[in-house]
Amino acid sequence: MAKTRTGFALALLVSGAVTAASAAQPATWTQPIKPFRIAPHIYYVGSRGLSAYLITSHDGAILIDGTVKENAALVEHNIVSVGVPLKSMKWIVSDHAHSDHVGALAQIKRDTGARFASSAGDRVALERGVPRGDTDYDPARFHFPPIKVDRVVADGQSLAVGEMVLTAHLTPGHTPGCTSWSTSVSDGGRRLQVLFLCSITVAGNILVGNRAYPAIVADYENTFAKLSRMKADIVLTSHPEIADVIEREARVEAGDRRAFIDPKVLATIVARSRANFADALSKAQAAKRAAP
Numbered sequence: 001m002a003k004t005r006t007g008f009a010l011a012l013l014v015s016g017a018v019t020a021a022s023a024a025q026p027a028t029w030t031q032p033i034k035p036f037r038i039a040p041h042i043y044y045v046g047s048r049g050l051s052a053y054l055i056t057s058h059d060g061a062i063l064i065d066g067t068v069k070e071n072a073a074l075v076e077h078n079i080v081s082v083g084v085p086l087k088s089m090k091w092i093v094s095d096h097a098h099s100d101h102v103g104a105l106a107q108i109k110r111d112t113g114a115r116f117a118s119s120a121g122d123r124v125a126l127e128r129g130v131p132r133g134d135t136d137y138d139p140a141r142f143h144f145p146p147i148k149v150d151r152v153v154a155d156g157q158s159l160a161v162g163e164m165v166l167t168a169h170l171t172p173g174h175t176p177g178c179t180s181w182s183t184s185v186s187d188g189g190r191r192l193q194v195l196f197l198c199s200i201t202v203a204g205n206i207l208v209g210n211r212a213y214p215a216i217v218a219d220y221e222n223t224f225a226k227l228s229r230m231k232a233d234i235v236l237t238s239h240p241e242i243a244d245v246i247e248r249e250a251r252v253e254a255g256d257r258r259a260f261i262d263p264k265v266l267a268t269i270v271a272r273s274r275a276n277f278a279d280a281l282s283k284a285q286a287a288k289r290a291a292p
Helices: 002-014 069-081 105-112 120-128 216-228 245-253 265-290
Strands: 036-039 042-044 053-057 060-064 089-093 115-119 151-153 158-161 164-170 179-187 190-197 234-237
Touching: 036 234, 036 245, 053 164, 060 069, 060 158, 060 164, 069 105, 089 105, 089 158, 089 164, 115 120, 190 265, 216 265, 234 265
Parallel strands: 060 089, 089 115, 115 151, 190 234
Antiparallel strands: 036 042, 042 053, 053 060, 158 164, 164 179, 179 190
16 A cells, blocks of 8 residues: 555545546546456446446346446446346445446446435435535536435445345445445455445545534544444455555456455555544634634
């Protein structure tokens, strides 16, 4: 992780929405990339700059995230490329209701006939196509096609397709309904715990005086505490650079078949995000005290 501080810093700026300081959408968000296998039953099917993950089973598949609206055809092509017919999709889930992660999901939902599940905290945003919460950018610029929620999941509830089980872990802060998802896979006789981590960066969120999301600070703090108690052998993020997803695939191609297995990654990401949050909160509180 040490070599990716620049990538992590970039993710702090763009994770969830482009901030006022960086209004242009990064070109990598819509740049095609060949889909690849991460672990048994788990594939990367997103673009170079935005993640989408496919979980396969003998009885169908689950899609986690869909990236931006423009990428619907790209993600669908990648799904088919790894041998999964679109109509075999049973469930679609997202980690949080921001346009760079759910923009394509309404189209993919229509094309696959899959059902869509989310937590209660993001349901209204998803069904209206409007992010919730006060930010330092105009959320109206980041509307996305609304997505009907077919099932609301609570903390600890699971979705099962065939032999694969995906469990929801509510980790709010970045959005009120931010949800991390976990599953496990067997690899060479070893059971690996896999966590699809929801964004835990500040990324333009107003931390002091957020009228649309007054519990935001408490939610972030509770989420950091919760994640610090969790363990994962493989961590996968919605912005791939945060967990070096693309770089790890390059290492696999070079012969390191265990490149994605790194139990230290979760603690590293949480520690860095927690420090960034504390710094942002301190600055926001100081600014409020200094205000006339």
